Amino acid sequence: MMIYLDSAATTKPSAGCIAAMTEAMANHWGNPSSLHKIGLNAQLCMEHARKQLAAALDCEASALTFTSGATESSHLAIRGAAAVYGRRRRRVITTTVEHASVRGAFDLLEEQGFEVVRIAPDADGILRAETVAAAVDENTCLVSMMLVNNETGSVLPVQRAFAMIAREHRDVIKHCDAVQGFLKLPVNPQKLGADLLTVSGHKVHACKGVGALYHKKGIRLKPLWKGGEQEGTLRPGTESVPLIAGFGAAVQELRGTVAERAAYVGSLRSALIGQLSSMPDVRINSPADGSPYILSFSVKGLRSETMLHFLSEKGISVSSGSACSKGKQSGVLEQFGVKPDLADSTLRVSFCADNRPEDITVLCEALREAQARLVHKR
């Protein structure tokens, strides 16, 4: 038996993705920059994928730059924009609940002498648009705020914050890490008011190692590396056509609409909440209005690692907090108001449309067994 409930960590490549990658490797293996037919063939394949991604984001294909994943996209956005717009305006704003990739980019800016302001949620665990907007002043060049938190599924008020900032400070660049929202909630960079927006392939049934950065026309970025002319010089290096083709195909292949998929996984999440609520010593950490794809909860008296291994032995894959931190505490749960002892006892369950209601039943049976067998042994 294999029950995979860790789609916020990564997803299984779809059949369409695998077929497109295989086709690209077999038949579109040229260098997209080459001027001969074989090169042109590879370029057409890549541009087809760019259009598929643009359709999903409802933006111009020319606004998209392919990268190696969300980590690179966010570094290109944050460090690339700070290098251009931060020569005189040295203040940059982010939140305390960002993914490590965004946190890392801001740490590097801090080392360069930028004043980094990290906005935390209020005592009630809610991060408010007003607080983010209030931190912006005339010395600020950049704001970065994630759309959906990867540990709790909390949806941040990005659209509201960016609109407030745009009203008062038109020249501040606004970046959003939309990795956990893309194709899960309606994500449209223009509607969000984002100048720059990060997405990743492997969270949406494409392969690992490919992502994209949406980049509004007119916004200048300094590339992370100097090299060839690929991707309009923003991302030097020969493009991985198979990865990119697979990304486009995976995005196009997703069944149903964003709303239909969200309704389905939302029903699974509600069923899980229902079952967990009837179990003793379980606390739900995710907000009720969070992403339907993620549920974080703590089981008092059981350490995350113990539960994770117990479930893994039964063929059930979940995550303790965020998989990117390899079990290491990121501190993000505490930022959302989870007490440190409960943060140590947290599991993150994350869904995709392939999950079935039976997965929830089996998970909850296993959790009940873990409570019965393991809690008193501590």
Ligand code: PLP
């Ligand atoms: N941002 C968020 C919110 C994520 O959840 C992740 C992956 O877990 C990333 C960024 C990093 O994505 P990638 O693995 O494509 O670099």
